[in-house]
Structures are given as structure tokens and as C-alpha cells.
Amino acid sequence: MRSPLHSRPFRQVVAAEFTSSVGTQMTTLALPWFVLMTSGSPARMGLVFLIQILPVPLLSMPAGLLVARWGARRVTIAGDLCSAVLTAAVPTLYLAGTLPFWALAAIVALVGCVASAYLSAQRLLLTETIGFDEGVVTAGNALFETATSTARLVGPAIAGFLIAQIGALNVLWIDAASFAVSAALLTGLPRHAPAPTQSSAHHLAEGVRHLLKDPVLRTMSLAALGYGTLMPVVMLALPVMAQSRYHADPHVAGWLLAAWGGGTALGTVVVARLARSIPPVRLAAAGGAGAAAVLWLLPWNQPVTTLALTVAASCMFLPAVTAPAVALMMLRPPPHLRPHVVPVFGAAVFVASPIAYGVAGVLFEHLSVGTVLTAVAAGASLCALLLLSLVRR
Incomplete structure (x- = not known):
């Protein structure tokens, strides 16, 4: 089976994703750290996350119409440029002394609006570069997530160092530049004509019906809804643990987020190889079971080193769930419904995240952090059972 890496356009998409994701992951630490340190309120920090992610489930299905009308390439480039401007606006307004919390919230909400179309367009862009073979697309999604997870490893570690040196908000300049570079890389991709839009509204409703009727897609979406609820809690727990257990050290927060990305990066490399020989449903079930088992170790008080290893181990199994799920969402529907089914699946993943x-x-x-993470481990176990039941059927 031909590797997706033999496709030059695929390599461009992966390079653009890695570039923008490094900056984004730096911001993932820098922005909430700034809010937490200046306000001292985990609730306000959580509100920033909520505001940014809320537009994704609300706008994901209308965004499918935009992707169908404009095409995945054009939407992705426009999303990069808009994100660059919005991200640069935060430090610009702060230096001008005109960044009240409501203005920060408004900018973060606009970033979420852009992401609602950007996320589904990225995945469809992959199929335009590597074709529609199930094994190749699953491997391609795994390699795509390798770029993202490697950025999660590199970005927070760099951010933890830079925050201590230049301050949290100044890190946002680097994120803005990364989006601009990503847009430049994508401009060289071949152009593909967008799908006809005369019946886009009908196709949107038909895509929802197709997702609900297909037993595999329906079960995958339910499991994704569960993980979309649980993993944001783990993500938010990392800077909280750095503050409460490890003397508010930003380096610890950076290394914990880096461990998240490092474990995911290792998992994506493994999945890219396994995807050529293991059916997607079985691969997802195995990943869900492994992640649930390791998450039971997170609630315990432990040294930073073992905590980072536990975070990395739990995240190592996640690509085995996400890559097959996305591949099935991209391939099982008829071609004219794919721009609409993928955003619906994205809504299932993100609908619970803001809450x-x-x-x-x-x-x-x-x-306590331990109590909350124990509940997360129990919920992840239920999601794993759901995926295992799909294998048995």
C-alpha cells in the first residue's frame, strides 16, 4: 500500500498543520496561564476555553455549507489568515492598554467561529491529496495527527520557557506568524472545484440522517461525544495541578502539556503503521480500552516525572480512536454528503467541550483534582465499552 507521504500536496498540508499547530499549542498554555495568573480564578480560565470552543458545535453544520460552496483549500487558507489577524489583535490591544476581559472574550469567540469551518475543511483537504482508499486515509489521518501531536510536544515546552522570559501575551505574536506561514504553504496546493451548491441545504439534512442511520458512524459519534466531554477536563487539569501541586511553576505546566503532545505523537506513528492491517473499528476499540486503563492512574499524587509519563501514556492511545473515526466519517458517506457528515461528526466531538x-x-x-480525574477515568471506561460493543456487533 502506497504511503501518503509520497504525495507532495499531502506533505504540504502536513507541513502547514505542523507550523500553525506549534504556535497554537504555545497559545494553549500562554493565554490561560495569563488569565489564571492575573485573575487567580480557574473558573475564569475555564470560561476562556468555553468561549473559544463554543462556536465549533454551534456553527459546524452551517460551516459544512461554506466548505461545500468554497472548497476545502480556500476555506483553510482564509481560516489561517483570519486566525493570524485575530491572534495578533490580543497583544496589540494589551500593549495599547485597551484589553478588558470582555474584549479578550470577543476575540477568542471569533477565533472559535473561524475554527468551526477550518477543522472540517482540513480533513477534507486530506482526501483531495491522497485519495479515498480506507487504509491510506486512516494512515494519512494518523500522520496528520502526528504533525499535530508533535506540535503539542514542542509548543508547550517552548511556551513554558518563553513565558518565564518574555511574558505570556508576547507568545501570541509567534502564533500569529505561524498562521501566516501556514497560509503561504497552502497556496501552492492544486485547486479543486467545489461541489455544486444548489441542493446544499438538502444535503445537510441528508448528511445528518445518514450519520444517525449508519450504526458504525452513530456509535463512533456517541463515543466521540464522550471523549469530547472528558478530555477537555484532563487538559484543564494540567495547569491547575501545576499551580496547586507544583508551586505554580509554568515550566511544569509546559512539560505536562508537552507530555500530552509527546504521547499523542508516539501513538500516531504507531497507528499509521497499524492502519494498513487492522480494521478501523477494531483499532478504535483497542485505543479506547488502553486510554481508559491508563487514565485511572492520573488522580494519584505523584512526582512530576511520573505524572508526565502517565499523561503521555494515556494520550498515546487516543490516536487509535480518532484517526479511524475520522477516516470512517470521510469514507462511509456518499461523496456528495462528505462535506456535511464530517462537520456533524465534528459537532458531536465538540458539542460537550464548552460545557x-x-x-x-x-x-x-x-x-480536589483527584476527585474530578477519578470521574473522568470512569467515563472513559464507559466510552471504551461502547467501542468494544461495536466490535462485537
Whole structure:
């Protein structure tokens, strides 16, 4: 089976994703760290996450119409340019002394609006570069996530160092530049004519019906909804643990987020190889079971080193769930429905995330981190059972 890396356009997409993701992952630490350190409120930090992610489930299905009308390439480039401008606006307004919390919230919400179309367009862009073979697309999604997860390894570690040297908000300049570079890389991709739009509204409704009727896609979406609820809580727990257990050291927060990305990067490399010989459903079930088992180790008090290893191990199994799920969402529907089914699946992944971020911030103010993470491990176990039941059927 031919590797996706033999496709030059695929390599361009992966390079663009890695470049923008490094900057984004630096911001993932820098922005909430700034809010947490200046306000001292985990709830306000959670609110920033909530505001950014909320537009994704709300706008994902209308965004499918935009992708179908404009095409994945054009939407992705426009998304990079808009994200560059919005990200640069935060440090610009701060230096001008005109960045109240409501203005920061408004900018973050606009970033989320851009992401609602950007995320589904990225995945469809992959199929335009590597074709529609199930094994190749699963491997391609795994390699795509390798770029993203490697950025999660590099970005937070660099951010933890830079925050201590130049301040959290100044890191956002680098993120803005990374989006501009990503847009430049994507301009060299071949142009593909967008799908006809006369019946896009009908196709949107038909895509929802197709997702609900297909037992495999329906079960994958339910499991994704569960992980979309639980993993944001784990993400939010990392800077909280750095503050409460490890003397508010930004380097610890950076290394914990880097461990998240490092474990995911290792998992994506393994999945890219396994995808050529293991059916996607079985691969997803194995990944879900492994992630749930390791998450039971997170609630315990432990040294930073073992905590980072535990975070990395739990995240190592996640690509075995996400890459097959996305590949199935891209390939099982008819071609004219794919621009609409993928955003619906994205909504299933993200619909619970805004609530999870907001609720988690409040929970961390009233409950111990260990108690909250124990509940996360129990929920992940239920998601794993759901995927295993799909294999049995």
C-alpha cells in the first residue's frame, strides 16, 4: 500500500498543520496561564476555553455549507489568515492598554467561529491529496495527527520557557506568524472545484440522517461525544495541578502539556503503521480500552516525572480512536454528503467541550483534582465499552 507521504500536496498540508499547530499549542498554555495568573480564578480560565470552543458545535453544520460552496483549500487558507489577524489583535490591544476581559472574550469567540469551518475543511483537504482508499486515509489521518501531536510536544515546552522570559501575551505574536506561514504553504496546493451548491441545504439534512442511520458512524459519534466531554477536563487539569501541586511553576505546566503532545505523537506513528492491517473499528476499540486503563492512574499524587509519563501514556492511545473515526466519517458517506457528515461528526466531538470547560473550572474550585480525574477515568471506561460493543456487533 502506497504511503501518503509520497504525495507532495499531502506533505504540504502536513507541513502547514505542523507550523500553525506549534504556535497554537504555545497559545494553549500562554493565554490561560495569563488569565489564571492575573485573575487567580480557574473558573475564569475555564470560561476562556468555553468561549473559544463554543462556536465549533454551534456553527459546524452551517460551516459544512461554506466548505461545500468554497472548497476545502480556500476555506483553510482564509481560516489561517483570519486566525493570524485575530491572534495578533490580543497583544496589540494589551500593549495599547485597551484589553478588558470582555474584549479578550470577543476575540477568542471569533477565533472559535473561524475554527468551526477550518477543522472540517482540513480533513477534507486530506482526501483531495491522497485519495479515498480506507487504509491510506486512516494512515494519512494518523500522520496528520502526528504533525499535530508533535506540535503539542514542542509548543508547550517552548511556551513554558518563553513565558518565564518574555511574558505570556508576547507568545501570541509567534502564533500569529505561524498562521501566516501556514497560509503561504497552502497556496501552492492544486485547486479543486467545489461541489455544486444548489441542493446544499438538502444535503445537510441528508448528511445528518445518514450519520444517525449508519450504526458504525452513530456509535463512533456517541463515543466521540464522550471523549469530547472528558478530555477537555484532563487538559484543564494540567495547569491547575501545576499551580496547586507544583508551586505554580509554568515550566511544569509546559512539560505536562508537552507530555500530552509527546504521547499523542508516539501513538500516531504507531497507528499509521497499524492502519494498513487492522480494521478501523477494531483499532478504535483497542485505543479506547488502553486510554481508559491508563487514565485511572492520573488522580494519584505523584512526582512530576511520573505524572508526565502517565499523561503521555494515556494520550498515546487516543490516536487509535480518532484517526479511524475520522477516516470512517470521510469514507462511509456518499461523496456528495462528505462535506456535511464530517462537520456533524465534528459537532458531536465538540458539542460537550464548552460545557466541560466551564463546568471543570467550577469543579476545580470546589473539589480536589483527584476527585474530578477519578470521574473522568470512569467515563472513559464507559466510552471504551461502547467501542468494544461495536466490535462485537
